[in-house]
Amino acid sequence: MINDLGYIDKPDSNIFMSGNYLCLDFEIDTSYGDYGHPVHQQNQMLLACWSLGPGHPCFEEDQKVYSVWGNEYALDFLIKHLELSEVVVAHNSKYELGWLLRCGYDIGSRPVFCTKIAEYVLSGNMTYDTSLDACVRRRGGRCKDPVVDKMMKAGVNPVEIPKAWLLGRCIQDVQTTETLFLNQRDHLFRTNRLGVQYVRCAFTPVLAYMEQQGMTLDKDRVEQEYQKEVLKEHTFLIQLQKTMGALSPTSSDQLGVFLYERLRFDELRDKKGKPIRTASGKYSTNIITMEKLKTTNKDQKQFIELYFNWNKSKQRITKYLDFYIAVCNQMGCKFYANFNQTVTATHRLSSSGMRIEYDHVVDDKGKKKSGATQFQNQPREYKRMFCSSRPGYLFTEEDGSGLEFRVAGLVGNDPAIKADINDITFDPHRRSASIINGIKEEEVTKKQRTAAKAHTFKPLFGGQSGNEGEKRYYQAFNDRYKELVKTQEGWLSEAKYNKRVILPWGLRTYWPHIKTDSRGWIKERTQIFNLPIQSFATADIIPIQATILWHLIRVNGYQDKMILVNTVHDSVLAEIHEDYLDDYKLIVTLSWQKVYSFIGCVYGESVLKMMEGMPLGTEISWGTHWSEGDEVSFNITQSKIQEAQ
Numbered sequence: 202m203i204n205d206l207g208y209i210d211k212p213d214s215n216i217f218m219s220g221n222y223l224c225l226d227f228e229i230d231t232s233y234g235d236y237g238h239p240v241h242q243q244n245q246m247l248l249a250c251w252s253l254g255p256g257h258p259c260f261e262e263d264q265k266v267y268s269v270w271g272n273e274y275a276l277d278f279l280i281k282h283l284e285l286s287e288v289v290v291a292h293n294s295k296y297e298l299g300w301l302l303r304c305g306y307d308i309g310s311r312p313v314f315c316t317k318i319a320e321y322v323l324s325g326n327m328t329y330d331t332s333l334d335a336c337v338r339r340r341g342g343r344c345k346d347p348v349v350d351k352m353m354k355a356g357v358n359p360v361e362i363p364k365a366w367l368l369g370r371c372i373q374d375v376q377t378t379e380t381l382f383l384n385q386r387d388h389l390f391r392t393n394r395l396g397v398q399y400v401r402c403a404f405t406p407v408l409a410y411m412e413q414q415g416m417t418l419d420k421d422r423v424e425q426e427y428q429k430e431v432l433k434e435h436t437f438l439i440q441l442q443k444t445m446g447a448l449s450p451t452s453s454d455q456l457g458v459f460l461y462e463r464l465r466f467d468e469l470r471d472k473k474g475k476p477i478r479t480a481s482g483k484y485s486t487n488i489i490t491m492e493k494l495k496t497t498n499k500d501q502k503q504f505i506e507l508y509f510n511w512n513k514s515k516q517r518i519t520k521y522l523d524f525y526i527a528v529c530n531q532m533g534c535k536f537y538a539n540f541n542q543t544v545t546a547t548h549r550l551s552s553s554g555m556r557i558e559y560d561h562v563v564d565d566k567g568k569k570k571s572g573a574t575q576f577q578n579q580p581r582e583y584k585r586m587f588c589s590s591r592p593g594y595l596f597t598e599e600d601g602s603g604l605e606f607r608v609a610g611l612v613g614n615d616p617a618i619k620a621d622i623n624d625i626t627f628d629p630h631r632r633s634a635s636i637i638n639g640i641k642e643e644e645v646t647k648k649q650r651t652a653a654k655a656h657t658f659k660p661l662f663g664g665q666s667g668n669e670g671e672k673r674y675y676q677a678f679n680d681r682y683k684e685l686v687k688t689q690e691g692w693l694s695e696a697k698y699n700k701r702v703i704l705p706w707g708l709r710t711y712w713p714h715i716k717t718d719s720r721g722w723i724k725e726r727t728q729i730f731n732l733p734i735q736s737f738a739t740a741d742i743i744p745i746q747a748t749i750l751w752h753l754i755r756v757n758g759y760q761d762k763m764i765l766v767n768t769v770h771d772s773v774l775a776e777i778h779e780d781y782l783d784d785y786k787l788i789v790t791l792s793w794q795k796v797y798s799f800i801g802c803v804y805g806e807s808v809l810k811m812m813e814g815m816p817l818g819t820e821i822s823w824g825t826h827w828s829e830g831d832e833v834s835f836n837i838t839q840s841k842i843q844e845a846q
Contacts, residue, residue, distance in 0.1 A: 320543075416767050420529045424529070433510075445459050593779055601746075617683070749799065
């Protein structure tokens with residue numbers, strides 16, 4: 202039996218206007234790793250400060266800020282106030298929530314207002330500094346104590362700062378955050394963006410939870426992959442050195458001499474016909490330049506192919522495998538993600554592993570290297586290095602099905618897209634392959650279908666380039682999905698004349714310096730087309746679904762049997778006990794069903810109406826390792842789970 206939820210069934214962004222809030226800030230002993238992250242047990246809590254809103258039951262006019270020294274086991278006073286609060290406020294709230302979890306306190310379904318996220322929502326697609334000081338300077342207020350701030354930026358551990366100074370800093374941060382919160386919430390309310398803020402912040406407790414769960418690497422597979430890639434890189438390097446003779450491929454100067462003087466490559470030239478070189482006048486040998494070089498003979502072609510193979514192998518080692526080896530050796534094979542909600546212009550999530558020092562890699566001076574790796578776009582085959590960490594548990598991936606195409610149908614209110622999605626025989630990649638190759642859909646080969654995938658959804662984002670077959674497909678796409686095209690052209694017009702685009706759910710995107718070429722073609726066309734679709738898909742629908750899923754697991758008592766461990770683009774990764782896999786499928790299905798009502802409550806009936814006739818779908822796969830298992834497909838408008846063909 203799947204139980205319903207409380208506030209998830211009736212979320213209300215107007216709760217942020219309540220006077221019953223608690224504003225919170227912690228000071229942490231940052232002895233180890235990533236600015237005092239709670240997953241590192243060497244780090245300890247030093248100080249907690251908080252203030253109460255005028256509507257809080259414990260509010261006292263003359264008591265501006267409360268504080269408690271000591272450790273994570275001395276927070277009873279704070280927790281008492283938290284329990285009576287309707288809203289928890291913090292700057293970069295995921296950090297405070299993570300420490301509360303480490304201390305054994307779960308805020309549950311209590312709404313969170315993150316002032317860092319609020320500034321991000323208010324900035325739309327613009328890239329602003331969202332640090333507390335930057336936000337305060339932008340909106341007026343009191344900046345941090347310059348002496349203490351300078352000490353901490355210089356790497357001084359808070360435990361080494363005099364207590365009176367640290368307390369003063371923490372109190373000031375709480376008061377500054379509260380002032381910022383009141384300013385931001387009023388601005389969000391006036392511009393109809395409280396709903397966007399609510400969705401972004403509802404996801405924050407889930408991310409704090411997943412950061413502490415971590416993902417497990419299969420040490421044997423990591424070591425095998427590392428050895429294989431190191432051997433490949435070494436083999437390619439030896440071949441390069443043989444080809445280049447006395448010149449070295451690791452020296453950009455010597456590589457330039459070999460490319461342009463030995464192999465006689467034609468240099469790329471600018472509009473004035475001058476060779477494109479470095480600022481110091483040397484040959485350009487960066488990878489972007491080399492990708493654009495045109496080969497005219499066999500020697501050039503062989504060298505470029507060899508160099509790219511070597512560079513790819515080297516990048517895989519330095520960007521991914523060195524880090525994974527360090528994780529296996531130093532972190533007990535536990536990969537801890539560090540999620541960032543305030544970086545990308547499209548509002549989609551970004552993440553990386555937490556920075557650690559490598560024991561196995563030193564630089565030319567004998568100093569140990571340190572690093573982290575981004576996790577959202579790693580090589581597909583590296584997924585198989587992650588596995589379930591518990592006996593009897595399966596590693597699962599729940600992935601939004603054709604989500605961006607579905608969202609395009611929603612925001613464009615396009616009946617043709619909705620009709621295609623609801624047609625169980627519809628295969629978008631097969632259709633694109635048939636049009637590109639000028640053949641019937643039933644004649645499309647597997648190879649042709651795979652090749653066409655790169656073009657299927659390009660028209661969503663203004664793609665028009667390519668050969669005649671590709672151009673023919675782009676035109677057919679635009680002819681079929683006319684309402685989507687009309688909506689997109691409306692975005693272009695609004696961006697051109699108003700310098701902004703206001704989307705139905707409240708998100709605003711700004712285009713203050715929009716440019717057009719001699720044809721009147723808007724250069725930001727791709728970004729203007731991309732942002733509404735990608736943001737609603739990966740910054741609204743997926744976070745909403747993942748948030749509902751997390752709460753459903755908790756309210757039904759499955760916390761020990763279903764552990765969410767990460768999220769990548771439009772997927773949620775989890776470890777599920779094999780005896781509870783069917784239960785998990787049902788909970789996933791229910792979570793997708795509840796996305797509609799959640800959106801209706803937060804964004805209003807007009808946005809909910811926009812979703813009519815558009816089923817959201819998902820696939821779920823499972824196995825002992827990520828990306829190794831069976832797969833089923835869900836259509837949330839159906840109660841029956843159907844096996845994927």
